[in-house]
Amino acid sequence: MEINIVLAELQNQNKSVYKNVFNQFYKGMVLYANNFLFDQQASEDVVQEVFISLWENAKDIEIKISLKAYLYAMVRNKCLNYLKSLKVTDDFNLIDISSMLTIEEDLDLISEEEKTIVYGQILKIVETFPESMQQIFKLKFIENYKYLEIAEELGISVNTVKTQLSRAKTKINQSLVVVIALFATRL
Known part of the structure; x- marks a missing residue:
């Protein structure tokens, strides 16, 4: 409609x-x-x-x-x-990063400036990943490749791509939870 x-x-x-x-x-x-x-x-x-x-x-x-x-x-x-x-602060936009990683909603909900900040924060965490996981993550979330395209480009299976992305999301979410918990302790 x-x-x-x-x-x-x-x-x-x-x-x-x-x-x-x-x-x-x-x-x-x-x-x-x-x-x-x-x-x-x-x-x-x-x-x-x-x-x-x-x-x-x-x-x-x-x-x-x-x-x-x-x-x-x-x-x-x-x-x-x-x-x-609740007096929770999010000075580094970590909540936005977490919400973007957990659900795949339209990115038109945030401004271009906010997208830049969010991507910057994600990339700082991604830099700590093993090289292959970094490459897969960047192809998916920065270059907007599909699973099959990533698999073909890197010569790996689609399941490997999915597994690596799942692990990457888990690592990012774990990192964000620790940081958010630190914010909570500052209250």
Whole structure:
């Protein structure tokens, strides 16, 4: 359904369209929120707040990119506000890195400047990887190669590519958890 039609229906308080939007995006938004908050219940609460806000403020909403981008930006902002209320700081944008690695949502949700910062932080961690893992990671996430393209270029199996990327993501997430835990101890 076209964004203008959906938005018009939401503004007219069409419960059926609202329910469809909810069903289409809820699970993904909760997963996205959980990558910021690391708390399932708080993530569900944040997403519910987003949908309540969407219902209550539909008449005032202007969506320029896409409904999905708008909703995910709302989730991100509410998560950051929630973390601020807990006095958690993210000076190095580590939460953004973690959320990007854990889910594969559209990168149009963040600005070009934020992308540059996020990539810089990831690359610092990636530099600690073994050479082959670095190469696979950079081909996938910097050069946007597909699994098969990476496998063909490096002369390895697709399963090896997937395994190495999984290990890389795990190592990055582990590194980020330690850093985030350090932030928490500063409170």
